[in-house]
Amino acid sequence: MLLLVDRDFFSRFCFYVRDVSKDASHLEAELRRIDCYLQNASSHNNSVFLCGPSLSFLDCEVLPKLHQVRVAAAGIKGLLLTNKFYTKIISKGK
Secondary structure (H helix, E strand, O other), X not given: OHHHHHHHHHHHHHHHXXXXXXXXXXXXXXXXXXXXXXXXXXXXXXXOOOOOOOOOHHHHHHXXXXXXXXXXXXXXXXXXXXXXXXXXXXXXXX
């Protein structure tokens, strides 16, 4: 699942921005999946990162892309992800 986290949500985002997919439900589902994974990881082993208790390469790769998705979706499509579940994803990395 970890290896697919990065590829799946960013490809869904690209499809949405390029109007291949007209609705954001696939993108939101991928972001929700990341959020659920992080919530489960934090409840089972007190981890706030994707791969364990410390920052990993995957975390450094995914967090900037999550920010790019948030900013670009709002700017290009008018889709505000902050008020849904995205704040939970970003706050886990703090």
